[in-house]
Amino acid sequence: MATSSERSPPPFPDSEDQDVLDSEEVRGRDSDEDDADELFMSASNPPLTEMDPTLPPASQPSDLLMKPPADIMNEPLIQPVSIQTENKATIAVSESPDDFVDLTNNLTDSPDDTVALESAVADAAKHTTEIPSDEPTDDFVNIFGSETEAPQEEVVVADVTVEGAADKSEVTGAVTDSPADEKTGSDAEHEAKEIAPIIDLSVDLSASDTQQPRGVDTFVDPLVDLLSDAPPAADATKPSRATVDLFEDEGSDLFTEPRQSKSAKQPQKSLFGEPDEDLFGEPLGATAKKTVIKEQKDKTVLTKAAEDGSNTGGPLQDSNPAEPADLFSEEAVTSAPSIRNTSTVNSKTNGVHSEEETDIFAEATVELSLDSPRDERKKDATAKPSVSAPSLSAAASLTKPQSAALEELEEEEEEELEDKFDIFVSVKDPEKIGDGMNAYMAYKVSTETSMPMFRNKTFTVRRRFSDFLGLYEKLSEKHGPNGFIVPPPPEKSILGMTKVKVGKEDSSSADFVERRRGALERYLQRVVNHPSLLQDPDVREFLEREELPRAVSTQALSGAGFLKMINKATDAVSKMTIKMNESDVWFEEKLQEVESSDQHFRKLHALVESLVLHRKELSLNTASFAKSTAMLGSAEDNTALSRALSQLAEVEDKMEQLHQDQAAYDTFAFAEVIADYIRLLGAVRGSFDHRMKAWQRWQDAQAALQKKRETEAKLLWANKPDKLQLAKEEIAEWEAKVTQYERDFERVSATVRKEVIRFEKEKTKNFKRQIIKYLESLLQSQHQLIKYWEAFLPEAKAIA
């Protein structure tokens, strides 16, 4: 991705080191410039060159501009980074990943959030300050000039500011840390946190980190000093907290994203430009203090955005080729949306490593953590119908496809590793809460795990049914379009639930509740067994958080039923309209298989249900036979016969229990599991549909591109050079989109394929397990039966 290009340039680290040495921004810039040149030369130059078309006026100034844009780009990033990074960065770089994670985590965790937010805010503020100045392309030159000047000024001030700023940031960090982490660790972390913002910015830096580490040593001390200084500075940070508070509302997502986005932006504005703006705009808006900055920023952003929009396609692509090696390494890191999953885990573990361990690792983790938020961000962005979405997704997709191959490899490896999670979720103690039609069922969701991503080994929360549905909706919204098979929860059942609500304690409603409890448990277990879904913050929140905001959307609708109706309708329409000439035989076959096994499962389900029904009937009949035998026994006046008959009645009573148990086994071993699979097959088909939609998007883009080309040809023929330029740009844009959509499609296809294979593997495993369990139960009840008969036989023989 964009960030990658920046990150990749290892030269930066050097510059950073230098920068580090220098005071914050100014130094950073200076150093940046120095390094920036290198960096940019390596990384940013290509983008710049490409960017030039878009930003031609500003960027063109060759040397200066070359540097400045790079610098600017880098600088904003670098500067903040360098400022903080320099201070902490060196140290932090390694730590930063942790911090970053922490930050993100903290954000999700409310207590820590404020602190993190504060730091984030502080960073943001810095960024904003820096950014605004940097970004205005108009100012670009000026900025540069000014920056160079300013930097110097700042340099002077720098010491102060550096210390102050750094201190502040540190202070904030310290403040933030102190509640959350240990101080010693926290300092590092604070730094890291600060860095984290920086890191975001410094994602680039992270690349440079490798080099930075050297500087780290030297810097560590200053940082430590700074840190020591920091506490006093804490006050300074506090004001920022207020702003932070403001920001909190907007949620951790925004923050994590914005930061990243910023960092991303700055390096490659085009990618994130628009989305970032939105995001940023809000958070900034929240902070009244920085309104001025904001405005500037906004403007810059806007201008940027405009530029970016045009740039998005080109620069990124261009930049990538230029720095293939770097990109690649970065991409590898960045690429893994899946890695992201691991990243959180890693990041934690890394926390330990990161400080001492290889920089590379640190970088990787840092980047990972950054990426993951981005991905989410992307998703969010796509989810939110924002204008900026296209450009965003384009950027995202661009980077992704390149890394796709790598991704896959890594993912596969990860799959092997992560297929077995040490996590067990149980749903217990269904409890009716409330009365009448407002009553609902609440379940205890207990989790047992040794995974480091959870704070405790065991924890229990109370969830109501609609919470489960809400979780599913969130997950399917986020992961569905990527081709993941999101396990569906049991349907909402008006009939069943009404019975529960109205009826007292009758057996059918108890049966219903038990079935549903089992289904929910299996549903959750499936979710947490999925390597990607487990990493989703919503899942963790669902499992861990005490109070969950009420899932509203599921209330009115009769849940899945209604949604299904709609989905089916839209599916039918899209199936009619989308005539996909399937090129991949595998998918064609799979789809057919899925369809047919869906039918088979439905049939099996009906059969098992009737079997269960008969078993229940048998149990009932056995009971009444037992009763009539008892009556017969009491009427009989031959004492031996009478005794035998009443013995028989007892045996039959026990058998009734046996039959009842058998019915339950049948239900839970087969009926419910098959019902699960019918639902899952629906989800599989859903993932196929998502793939088809991706294909459709790609086709549409191709068609559009074709049109643009035609118009270009016409224009060429008509000899209208002014419009030709525009047309060319459009073509470039659409070309980018086509490649991006194609990669999207390929990515979704790959995911679907992997998911389907995983699904089948799971299915086989699960079925075998169920069958074995079932047979064991059968065997056991058969042995029980033998015991009963053996006990009765002498009684029968005793009749004389």
Add this chain to the structure above:
Amino acid sequence: MMEEVKEVTPTLSVHAHNIKVTEVLKEGDTLTFLIVSQKLSGTGEYHVDRTYDDFEWLQQHLFSQEDVPGIQGVIFPPLPAKAQVNASAKVMKQLGFLGLEEWQPYCKALENFVQQIAAHSILCKNKALEIFLTSPDPPGRQRVRKNIFNRLSQAVVEMRKESHKDVDEFFQTERDHNLVLTGCTKTATERFLDVVLTEQKIAVACGHFSAALHLCVEQGEDPDKQAFSKACVKLSEVFNSMKKNMTSVAENNVNTLGVGLDLESRYQEAEKEMLFRRTCKLVELETARRNAEKAKPVKKAAMEEVKKVAETEFDHICGVAKQEIAQFHGVRVKMLQQALVQWCEKQLLTAKENADQFDQHLQAFRGMA
């Protein structure tokens, strides 16, 4: 079953215990039963084919032996209800266990019926039985007049006479007891029939499931797919053996306790009928006595005569009935015990076989996993 052969009467030329209903043939809507009996003399066998009408004919003849003293005190072996090929639900319900399993239980019941008659000390003397067992021509085809003295007016008078106070303590308790037992046995039989029917349904459902599992078999090289297919096939086998197991459990139920309870229930009915006939006679006698007391001198002699006849007849009946009841009690306990023991043994055997099979399946699955 009910009676030991006390004296082999020359009229019957076959062994009472070797009468078998070996086969049932469907001819259109009628069922024809092949009856094989061993000749007393030498080694030959009689093979005759009889329809339900012939059985009915035999029963009528037995009922109408008015020359035998105390015939009304006999507990007539009960003839099962008429079997029909495409029986309606109502008829099937009436038949109960006998309607199951391709008429095998029904044949058994008929066999039992003939055996009981042949073994009965009084009934075996009837010529009709000999004809029924040996004559190559079916006797029942020329319609006998329907002499249903047995059930005829029963319904009308039943209420009044059934509650008639008995003079004999023995018969009074027997009647009361019989009444209770009849009801209980009947319900028990019905309930047990329900159990069996449900077991059969389960067997069928298992069969369907087993068959449907074969549909899930997928072709393909993929090891996962193959494993799944294999699991499906194996599970199908499991359900198939479950089906077989259920079927044999149901069969055991029918052939032992089911048939036993059915016979017991019908015999209780038969006893009840006998007791009722006796009660009728008692009422008749009491009326005769009263008439004789009240009769005017002119008619006194005639009335006394009637009373005497009635008295002797009633005494005969009581004598026979007491014997019959005593025998019946002994035999039915034995019969029930036999049924229970057989039932238990068979079920035990089936359960053990089944457990073995499940164990094998389980091992197979564990081996696969």
